[in-house]
Amino acid sequence: MATKWEYNDTKTVLTLTLRDDVTFTDGTKFNPDAAAQNLIRFRDGASPNKSFLASLADANAVDDTHVALTLTQADPALLHYLTQNAGMQESPKAFGNADLKTNPVGSGPYILDTTKTVVGTNYEFTKNPKYWDPSSVHYDNLSIKVLADVTAMLNAVKGGQLNGAKLTVNTNNAEVEAAGYMYPAMTLVTLSGL
Structure with missing residues (x-):
C-alpha cells in the first residue's frame, strides 16, 4: 500500500507515501489516517508480534497520501516488519465488529467467503472485484x-x-523422494494440477 518511503536524517521519522486508489471490502476508503490507526492498534494489541512496532512512538496522517511514523529510536528492522503482519491493514470501521476474527474486512485481492469456510480446517476466498490491481x-x-x-x-x-505445500521439517524427505517429488532444502513443492 506504500509506494515510497523516506526516513529523516536521524532515522527516527519514517514517512510513507500511500496509494490513493484502495478501498476496503466494506467500502471504506484506505487513507493515511486508516494506516495510522492500524499501526497504533497493532502496536498496542495482543499480537505475539506486537514487538515489531515496539519502537513506534506515534503514527499520524500528514496529508491525503502520507503517513509519518515517529520512532523512539532508529529501528533498522522496521521496513521489514511493515511487510509482515505489523503492516497489514483492515477497515477502521470493522475494529469493533464482534466477528472480526472470523470475518476480516481488508483490501486484498481476495475476500473470505464465510459461508464456505470452516474455521481451523479450510478457508475459502473469492476474487475481490474492487481490488486496486x-x-x-x-x-x-x-x-x-x-x-x-x-x-x-x-x-x-x-x-x-x-x-503445492511447504514442509517445515526434513523428517519426511525419504517419503517425499519415494513419492516422486523433489524438495529444495526444507520444502516440498509440487506443481501437479496446475
Whole structure:
C-alpha cells in the first residue's frame, strides 16, 4: 500500500507515501489516517508480534497520501516488519465488529467467503472485484487447507488434494523422494494440477 518511503536524517521519522486508489471490502476508503490507526492498534494489541512496532512512538496522517511514523529510536528492522503482519491493514470501521476474527474486512485481492469456510480446517476466498490491481489476481477462487502435521500435508499432496505445500521439517524427505517429488532444502513443492 506504500509506494515510497523516506526516513529523516536521524532515522527516527519514517514517512510513507500511500496509494490513493484502495478501498476496503466494506467500502471504506484506505487513507493515511486508516494506516495510522492500524499501526497504533497493532502496536498496542495482543499480537505475539506486537514487538515489531515496539519502537513506534506515534503514527499520524500528514496529508491525503502520507503517513509519518515517529520512532523512539532508529529501528533498522522496521521496513521489514511493515511487510509482515505489523503492516497489514483492515477497515477502521470493522475494529469493533464482534466477528472480526472470523470475518476480516481488508483490501486484498481476495475476500473470505464465510459461508464456505470452516474455521481451523479450510478457508475459502473469492476474487475481490474492487481490488486496486485486478491484473495481479489470477484466480476467481482460492482455497487454503489447514493440515495438522507434515504427514497429513504429504498425504494430501500425494493424493492430489493440493497443488503445492511447504514442509517445515526434513523428517519426511525419504517419503517425499519415494513419492516422486523433489524438495529444495526444507520444502516440498509440487506443481501437479496446475
